[in-house]
Amino acid sequence: MTSHTAGRDRSRGDARAHLAAAHAGKGQSPLVRIALFSLRHPWQASFAIGATIVASVLQLLIPRLLGHAVDQAQGILTTAGEGAEQALFWSAMTLLAVSVARGVFTLLQNYFSESVGHHVGYELRLAFYDKVQKLSYSYHDKIHTGDLITMGLLDLDGVRMFFATGMVRVVLLSVLIGVGAYMLLTTDVVLGLLALSFVPFVAWRSSVAQLTLRATWIALQDKLSGLTRVMEENLGGIRVVRAFSAQDFELAKFDDASRAALELSHQRVDVRVRNTSAMTFSFFAAMGLVLWFGGNKVIAGEMSVGTLASFLTFMTILQMPVRQLGLMVNSFARASICGDRLFSFFDEPLAIDDAPGATDLVVGEGTLRFDDVHFTYPGATHPTLDGVSFEARAGQTVGIVGAPGAGKSTLAHLIPRFYDIDSGSITLDGQDVSKVTLQSLRRAVAVVQQDTFLFTTTIENNIAYGDPWSKETKIEKAAESAQLHNYIMGLPAGYDTVVGERGVSLSGGQRQRLSIARSLVLKPAVMVFDDSTAAIDAGTEHRIRSAIRRYAKDRVTLVISHRLSSLLHADTILFLEDGKIVEQGSHEELLALGGRYRALYELQTRPVEDIELGSAAQ
Amino acid sequence: MSATDQDDRETAAFPGQRPPRASVGSHRIEEEIFGKAYDPKTVRRIWAFVRPYRLKIYLSIGAVLVFTATQLAIPLIIGRAIDSGMTQGGNSTNLLWAVAAFAVAVIFNFGASFVQETEVGKVAENVLFDMRRAMFAQLQRVSLSFMDKTEVGRLMSRLQGDVNSMQEFLETSVISVGDMVLLVGIVVVLLTLDFRLGLLTLSTMPILFIVRIFWLPPAKRAFWAAHETNSITAGAMAEGINGVRTVQNLDRQKVNFDLFDDKAYANLRTQLTGSRFAQVMVPIVDSLTGIAMAIVVVVGGSLVLNGGLEIGVIVAFLFYIQRFFDPIRSLTMQYSIMQRAMTSGRRITEVLDIPASINDKPDAITLTRDMDGSVEFANVNFAYDPDRPVLRNVSFKVKPGETVALVGPTGSGKTSAMALVHRFYEVQSGAVLVGGHDVRDITQQSLGEQVAMVLQEAFLFTGSVFDNIRYNKASATRADVIAAATAVGAHEFISRMPQGYDTILEQRGSNLSQGQRQLLSFARALVADAKILVLDEATANIDSYTERQIQKALLILLKGRTGMVIAHRLATIRGADRIIVLQNGEMIETGNHDQLMAQGGLYAKLYNMNYASFDDIPDELVAEANARAAST
Known part of the structure; x- marks a missing residue:
């Protein structure tokens, strides 16, 4: 446990620095930002680059040494006899030493460049996760979750690998090609040029191939996700498929999607093979030329066999890295695109944040006040809330009704500051919600949402989500109040039952009850039910409400519901229309008023069907 | 915070301890690698x-x-x-x-x-x-x-x-x-x-084999650990994105960040271990290559010097050595x-x-549009699990053109009865007849064409509104689709969408309201134009305005068809020609609204409780009504 804790403290200490670094350098080009971020590990980065240089030079020495040894063996450089054997032995030992050293330095090069990449990946993941959690509802409203996940996985990978596949590879290729070319050209210009003749062609083909493959890869992923969607929707909606006997239709849909993906896959195979074959061919063609011209030089006595052999081995050594030049070009292209997306995400301003000098909310009595609140969603032209004022005191229940789009949920979301209002004020015990710390505010206000998100963990942990330090007794009490305890006890694993994406699936009503229990654990001063009992039957809902009243009678409760029976016991009911409160009063008062509330009430009760039958017949 | 607040919370044993009941993502992944x-x-x-x-x-x-x-x-x-x-x-x-x-x-x-x-x-x-x-x-x-x-x-x-x-x-x-x-x-x-030189050079090969045999198992474990922790971290990240609203709502950001940090850090450690394992082979292979080259130079070189070998062979050897270890x-x-x-x-x-x-019989008949459109349950017994019967000896007949409402408390077998009409499952005994034929004698394809089904949850596919309404009825024209949408009252909101009928529905129609999705699934059933309609009414509370539209659409949908409706709304139930009351898998009452009210059984008791829907009635009240119905 202790070693575990040490790791935690360390990472926590550094986390702030990582986040700051990820946000630094706004306005600079993404590649510069990636480079600077990677160089936050100066020692590892220098080791990686230093080792790359040494390893490449050692690698280039090998053909030289081999050529030398070949000449020695042929007895050209020394006269035959004891001395020659001795010289051969030393050549061999040098070769061995250089090979071992090259291996060790290659290890260092690869390990340290990967290590920088993994560290960068870790730090960016932290910064990314932090940013996701901090961005407000308005940001998450406009972005697809799938796009965010792609960014956190693929874009982050592209950035993480840039050091190893981009920066280090530039060094490696510069040294290998630069020094290699120098060595070849200083030995023999013509033969050197011939030996290097394949380099530009291969570099070009490999870059084109990689860029084409990357472009088609993106297109292929698109096609494949279309195919995935067909399969997923088919399996998820299997009852609809069977109900319409649409199996053949679905298979045809699958075949269309499948064929499109397959064709693209085949195209990619063609691109890959055409280029690799052409690259190999050009390499061997160059080798054939070197063999022919070099061989003639040997015959003419202008060159030794060893030198020719060293030319040929040079070429074999250069071949692989030159082919990988395309990967490097691709790495630059990818890092630049991915980095741009990722860093723009980091640069996204936080719409909702603590005001400067914000203090913690102090809940005393617990009075919630809306005072002439106006709110328009970003990008919308029509205001969603248009001058809403009301007051709810501790112990009071306020019901909110209205047609869809009247602004009911929006009203609920403004209290914990998921969005900021345009004008007016929302206060809790006289403290403006925009002037207190977000943390203290959200602890005091619990919104039970329409859709319940279940985390992949035990029921117990899901209920304790807002306060993971809760003791079992508290969790069970909350579950009892939410009328969920008996159901949980009936499960084989009880409170340890894993729910969520990979666990047991709960019905809509059970999910909503879990969500209520989750909020009860927090003992909030203000509780908002945002149509959160729609899937719970009326009787259970009634029991939940009485339990909640017992559990904490001194809180403010806001109930948004389509079902008027849920609101019968509210102290006040607000009827919202087009962002305005148009009727206000108790159930009896509003019925007596004979306005919109009454019309809605009548719509929901018995006489409706007669109206319906009549109107349909017309 | 008050003293009682502290009583029901646990305290950290040391600074930086993670809360006892908190986690992000999952701790394992469902994959396996080690096998034959x-x-x-x-x-x-x-x-x-x-x-x-x-x-x-x-x-x-x-x-x-x-x-x-x-x-x-x-x-x-x-x-x-x-x-x-x-x-x-x-x-x-x-x-x-x-x-x-x-x-x-x-x-x-x-x-x-x-x-x-x-x-x-x-x-x-x-x-x-x-x-x-x-x-x-x-x-x-x-x-x-x-x-x-x-x-x-x-x-x-x-x-x-x-x-x-x-x-x-x-x-x-x-x-x-x-x-x-x-x-x-x-x-x-x-x-x-050259046999001697070849043998000497090749002697380095088994070394690599042996090294790799020892290296492979721990290396594989290390690579697996890196893969596993990576998937776990990615899973935790995806959860954080999908559940971000709840996270902010319940103020879990700080706790989650630390827990995510733990996972990401564990991944960093395993990735580095994996790197070490991968890279350690590099100097080993390079050293063995060096040894092989040294052998060729020393041994081969002296052979050449002594005239026992030609220099070209040495060069060939050196070339082979470069490729030597790749296949291994x-x-x-x-x-x-x-x-x-x-x-x-x-x-x-x-x-x-x-x-x-469920397979078609070899001589299965094709159900055609000119069948009479009747549905009959003859002594049907059915169970998913033999020990828990769902339908017990149920018999009833729905006449062509008639609308029958199936009513009953949760678990009474309504949904199963409906599924049997479409032969989603096989009956244990008895028979379900459609158009006078046992469903087991009919091809499933033709049965599906004559029995349209609307499920409780409207399911939409990614694609245009038009494609969703037409679905697999390839013969339906655009005019048919628009007519159907107009009939169910969906035309108005569809026309207001950016591209009208060609608007693409994202993520199974999440850009539509539940009521709108319901109307589209009605339109789909209308286009299918089957003789028999089986419908499971939605239970969820849809706002009253849409609700009204749906009620109207339902009447249109049932016109001229045999209808079997699992009804939740009293309005729907009263509109039916006949009501069948199911309880615990048995049919206990049947008749129209007035007849059942006159009988004074379960239906009348439930109806008199004044709830807007039968599913709203709490279980114990149903039990109470039962008891009273039984005693009278």
């Missing part, structure tokens, strides 16, 4: 998929052999060129021959690699798509009871992940044939060129790929072997 590398039964099944492409596979193996031969020949040719063509002052005819041989080898090399890579790559893709299609087609036939029990996510991972590892296996296995031949070839060539490396990797492929292959076969429990 060869399983004849699975291989036979895989071969069935490869068989149609066998000529191409043989061609590729042939190409691989040619390719390998050229790889072996090139160093030899260079060696010969040096020995026979490059004597100082000699003539270049021999050299020319050698270079010509080299050119021939290179052309063969080019052609062979082209053929092999193209064919293997394409065949592997084809097999992958064929396998996926076979599984998908199988899933269209398997019984719904199987689908009910199986998670979509689990099936998807078979359709995706498993076929991918099969593809990897197919691509690499042809190449490993080449690797094996290359390995044998190098050994043979080296020993033939890829062959040992192939073992892991095969393990993975066998596991995947087994899982794929499992899906293919799920029996399709």
Whole structure:
């Protein structure tokens, strides 16, 4: 446990620095930002680059040494006899030493460049996760979750690998090609040029191939996700498929999607093979030329066999890295695109944040006040809330009704500051919600949402989500109040039952009850039910409400519901229309008023069907 | 905070301790890697998929052999060129021959690699798509009871992940044939060129084999750990994104950040360990290459000096050494790929072997539009699980054109009764008759065409509004679709959408309200134009305005059709020609509203409780009403 804790403290200490670094350098080009971020590990980065240089030079020495040894063996450089054997032995030992050293330095090069990449990946993941959690509802409203996940996985990978596949590879290729070319050209210009003749062609083909493959890869992923969607929707909606006997239709849909993906896959195979074959061919063609011209030089006595052999081995050594030049070009292209997306995400301003000098909310009595609140969603032209004022005191229940789009949920979301209002004020015990710390505010206000998100963990942990330090007794009490305890006890694993994406699936009503229990654990001063009992039957809902009243009678409760029976016991009911409160009063008062509330009430009760039958017949 | 608040909370034992009841994402991933590398039964099944492409596979193996031969020949040719063509002052005819041989080898090399890579790559893709299609087609036939029990996510991972590892296996296995031949070839060539020198040089090969045998198991574990922690971290991240609203709502950001940090950090550690394992092989292979080269230089060199060997052979040897260890490396990797492929292959076969429990009889008849449209349950007994009967001896008949409401408390068997009309499941005894024919004597296809079904949850597909309404009724024109949408009252909101009927519905219509989705599924049923309509009314509380529209649409939908409606709303129930009350799988009352009210049974009791819907009535009140109904 202790070693575990040490790791935690360390990472926590550094986390702030990582986040700051990820946000630094706004306005600079993404590649510069990636480079600077990677160089936050100066020692590892220098080791990686230093080792790359040494390893490449050692690698280039090998053909030289081999050529030398070949000449020695042929007895050209020394006269035959004891001395020659001795010289051969030393050549061999040098070769061995250089090979071992090259291996060790290659290890260092690869390990340290990967290590920088993994560290960068870790730090960016932290910064990314932090940013996701901090961005407000308005940001998450406009972005697809799938796009965010792609960014956190693929874009982050592209950035993480840039050091190893981009920066280090530039060094490696510069040294290998630069020094290699120098060595070849200083030995023999013509033969050197011939030996290097394949380099530009291969570099070009490999870059084109990689860029084409990357472009088609993106297109292929698109096609494949279309195919995935067909399969997923088919399996998820299997009852609809069977109900319409649409199996053949679905298979045809699958075949269309499948064929499109397959064709693209085949195209990619063609691109890959055409280029690799052409690259190999050009390499061997160059080798054939070197063999022919070099061989003639040997015959003419202008060159030794060893030198020719060293030319040929040079070429074999250069071949692989030159082919990988395309990967490097691709790495630059990818890092630049991915980095741009990722860093723009980091640069996204936080719409909702603590005001400067914000203090913690102090809940005393617990009075919630809306005072002439106006709110328009970003990008919308029509205001969603248009001058809403009301007051709810501790112990009071306020019901909110209205047609869809009247602004009911929006009203609920403004209290914990998921969005900021345009004008007016929302206060809790006289403290403006925009002037207190977000943390203290959200602890005091619990919104039970329409859709319940279940985390992949035990029921117990899901209920304790807002306060993971809760003791079992508290969790069970909350579950009892939410009328969920008996159901949980009936499960084989009880409170340890894993729910969520990979666990047991709960019905809509059970999910909503879990969500209520989750909020009860927090003992909030203000509780908002945002149509959160729609899937719970009326009787259970009634029991939940009485339990909640017992559990904490001194809180403010806001109930948004389509079902008027849920609101019968509210102290006040607000009827919202087009962002305005148009009727206000108790159930009896509003019925007596004979306005919109009454019309809605009548719509929901018995006489409706007669109206319906009549109107349909017309 | 008050003292009582502290009582029900636990306290940290040391600073930085993570809360006891908190986690992010999941702690494990559902994959397995360690298993048999060869399983004849699975291989036979895989071969069935490869068989149609066998000529191409043989061609590729042939190409691989040619390719390998050229790889072996090139160093030899260079060696010969040096020995026979490059004597100082000699003539270049021999050299020319050698270079010509080299050119021939290179052309063969080019052609062979082209053929092999193209064919293997394409065949592997084809097999992958064929396998996926076979599984998908199988899933269209398997019984719904199987689908009910199986998670979509689990099936998807078979359709995706498993076929991918099969593809990897197919691509690499042809190449490993080449690797094996290359390995044998190098050994043979080296020993033939010079037996002593060859033997000495080859002595480094077993060392690498031994090293890799010891290295592989821990390395595989390290790579697996890195993969596993990576998936876990990615899972936690995805959860954080999907649940971000709840996280902010419940103020869990700080706790989650620390927990995520733990996971990401664990991944960093395992990744670094994995890197170490991967990279440690580099100096080992390089050192062995160095030793092999040193042997050739010292031993071979002295042989040349003594005139026992030609210099070209040395050069050839040095070339072979450069390629020496590649096949060993890829062959040992192939073992892991095969393990993975066998596991995947087994899982794929499992899906293919799920029996399709409901099949058409060989002489099944086709139900046509001119059948009378009646539905009859004759002494039907049905259960998903033999110990818990769902329907008990249920008999009733729905006359052509009649609308019958099925009513009853949750668990009374309404939904199952409806599923049986469509033969989603087989009855245990008795029979369900549609148009006078036992559903087991009718082809499932024609049954589906004559019985339209609207489910409680409206399910929409990604695609345009038009495609969703038309669905598989290919004969429906645009005018038909618009007419249907107008009839159910969906035309107005569809027209207001940005591209009208061509608007693409994102993520199963999440941009529509629940009521709107319901109306679209009504329109879909209307376009299907079946003689019989089976409908499960939505229970969820839709706002009253849409609700009204839906009620109207329902009447349109039922006009001129035989209707069986699982009704939740009193309005719907009262509109029906006849009501069937089910309880605990038994039909206890039947008649129209007035008759049932006069009977004063369960229906009348429930109705008098004044609830807007039968499903709203709490269980204990139902029990109470039952007791009262029983006592009267």
